[in-house]
Amino acid sequence: MIRYLEHPKLQDPIFVEGLPGIGNVGKLAAEHLKDELKGVKFAEIFSKYFPPQVMVQDDGRIKLVNNELHYVQRGPGKDILLLTGDYQGLTPEGQYELSDFILREISKFGVKRVFTLGGYGMGRMITKPRVLGAATDVELVKEMEKHGVVFSRGEPGAGIVGASGLLLGLGLLYDMKAVCLMGETSGYFVDPKSAQAVLEVLTAVLGVTVSFAELENKAKQIDQITSKLRDIEASPDTPDKREDLGYIG
Amino acid sequence: MIRYLEHPKLQDPIFVEGLPGIGNVGKLAAEHLKDELKGVKFAEIFSKYFPPQVMVQDDGRIKLVNNELHYVQRGPGKDILLLTGDYQGLTPEGQYELSDFILREISKFGVKRVFTLGGYGMGRMITKPRVLGAATDVELVKEMEKHGVVFSRGEPGAGIVGASGLLLGLGLLYDMKAVCLMGETSGYFVDPKSAQAVLEVLTAVLGVTVSFAELENKAKQIDQITSKLRDIEASPDTPDKREDLGYIG
């Protein structure tokens, strides 16, 4: 179900999705964009397809896990609708139900163009992440290539799983033209650098300018952690530490 | 589905939930309160989200696993609705469906205030359990703090999972103000001591007085079992007994 806090008037808004996933790239990118453009939260989506869980905030208040819609008013055809959230649907059926629900809601605002943001797990450390793309039509492919997006035959080999893929696939049934932007990432850590790469493309396409200082700060922190981990690994007297790395999400 | 045995007239009742969970703290507390206040069972909730199972009672009669609603009549704004039961929903979706169903039912009685009871697993033995809290608004946080409830930044880190959390989170959508009271517990045993700590807070808030003799008895029994287990562990010639401890729920 959706709870509207406000009913904004938007003109042909562009929809941007960034939910948790590989390297948390999509969520980091969408939240950064929302913060920089001072997006206003106007709706909360609750669902039985999310975990049955509340978070406890620092002031002791609870928050039921959700997805949230934000808007940025920039004028006709430039308005932005942003989806962020705590979780994606837990089951395949839940993923379909939620993506379809979101498309139905945003179609009420006249959305015709969709950008979904995510990470593309490489299984190795990435220094300069490329941004891979997938789109609903060939014109969009060409347009994105002009912005440096890589469309590489056979990548991603397994297709795109989850909301970032479904919003494109089901979006076609709602006559929405859509692009998925995937930042390369190791897949082992949250990856603000990959999120920045994705956002550099997206902001260029949208014609907005944002500061990346915050993401760069986060990237530095992650770099410090990963280089410490490398030191520990390299150190001869701690041969067993390697298994402690795992996924830090 | 719900089967009403009786349709009690209640005046702005307060709702208290205690279902099975960590250390069985919530269930122990709610059942003790029900027994002490001579709560009357008036409704049974059956659901396909519970296990497909009947229990066999001592007289050979069966009982389909369920949740039960009890009432205590104490006067306007002081009446109590109590939920206890055999199980929580088996699946995430079932948890949502059941919590929403219960909220819909209790809203018919005009419930505006909710207390959910549970345990907070510490992973180590606890001698003097604190009672942690989470609430739907800041006024409730302050009120609970006066009763000794601890609101600790970052606790519980993983949020609150299951009915005790959902009834708060979804309760907000029903305009109910709610508090979750969590007694610290090791998480290894059923914990009547933690249930007592939770009830000491709740009875003070509700302005009722109850005997804790029954819970203290149960706590002594558990103490005897756990101290025996410690003896076995300490004994040098039984090095393998440790793994037999496990969860005694």
Place this chain on the structure above:
Amino acid sequence: MIRYLEHPKLQDPIFVEGLPGIGNVGKLAAEHLKDELKGVKFAEIFSKYFPPQVMVQDDGRIKLVNNELHYVQRGPGKDILLLTGDYQGLTPEGQYELSDFILREISKFGVKRVFTLGGYGMGRMITKPRVLGAATDVELVKEMEKHGVVFSRGEPGAGIVGASGLLLGLGLLYDMKAVCLMGETSGYFVDPKSAQAVLEVLTAVLGVTVSFAELENKAKQIDQITSKLRDIEASPDTPDKREDLGYIG
């Protein structure tokens, strides 16, 4: 969904259920009773809660896995409705949906009395299986005790799982009086001897006489297999054969 092959006129029929389960006791008993009383199949139940599977019969024709209803006309209050089948529901929710569906269907025939048949797994070889019982009311408990059914405090400890339990528990909501008869069985093999013990009680209650020759034959075959297995086990030079036993269902 249910497909009726015929719409029999029955007078206050008694319902008997025997579906696959521990030792296949219930299914063996119900099918034997159906065969001996020349029950007529009149309805097939198909469900998405069964496995997505067809069986191939000896003549090459397929049969979608199902549950089947049979009737035996014996006169007012003595007519019998028999449920047998290939499977129980695969999921907990499916179990509830199916049991409720069956109760709704049989209530159309005016069923007021239900017998569910099953096995009670003991985890050890049983020479003379007792028949344990559980019932919806105390009068039925007493009546069954006269027929030698054992109502033993704390047995079965884990309650009754699946259709044999749900038809009792949900049957209460349909005003049906019901008994579950459970034959003791090792749980390692299909157990015609346990099925016979159950049927000896049931036929006495129903006032019918049937031959047990067929079940005795099956029991002998199983006995031969299990005694061979015991020989192999006892043989000193095959210490590893034990793990091959497993469940022969």
Place this chain on the structure above:
Amino acid sequence: MIRYLEHPKLQDPIFVEGLPGIGNVGKLAAEHLKDELKGVKFAEIFSKYFPPQVMVQDDGRIKLVNNELHYVQRGPGKDILLLTGDYQGLTPEGQYELSDFILREISKFGVKRVFTLGGYGMGRMITKPRVLGAATDVELVKEMEKHGVVFSRGEPGAGIVGASGLLLGLGLLYDMKAVCLMGETSGYFVDPKSAQAVLEVLTAVLGVTVSFAELENKAKQIDQITSKLRDIEASPDTPDKREDLGYIG
């Protein structure tokens, strides 16, 4: 949901299904038939029972995973409806829902005869695959036997699982006469040879002639891979390679 690209007029069409399964035999056969007969895609089926996934095509465009319907116009009683696709339903319930949905759709075209195609896993390499059959009635069994289809008592022992079975079993409820043709296959590799064996029967039944050159090419490629794998296995200094074989689907 189904999206029609075109509403073809067909006269008593015959329905042929070939979805992914053991050895991918059914899918290979149905796609080859579609290609050879120049089948025209006219409908796409999307479902929450498929994986929440889009594929990325070579030109960068996405394709939501689906099942597809194709038609071949050959004249009254000879028209063909072909179902191919990326996936079968993920869950048992999904399998039922999808098969029933497909039967409902094709019944609108007046389908009375159904062929489902699949593989029959033998667990060993097969040089000359037989084609096993199962059918909804004895006349069809006889007719198929004339075309060399083997109806072998006790084969397949576990019945037929998935769409190829359900379309027969549920098809009976739609008054459709149906045959399942299963090509013997090892089950370890995709098996174009087995697909050809199945198609040789089906084309004879349908009275159409097609080239098998494409399938023969694919079979040669697979043969080269498997013979290489055998060489590696046979080589004495690589005793561990065997476990790398697995399923190449």
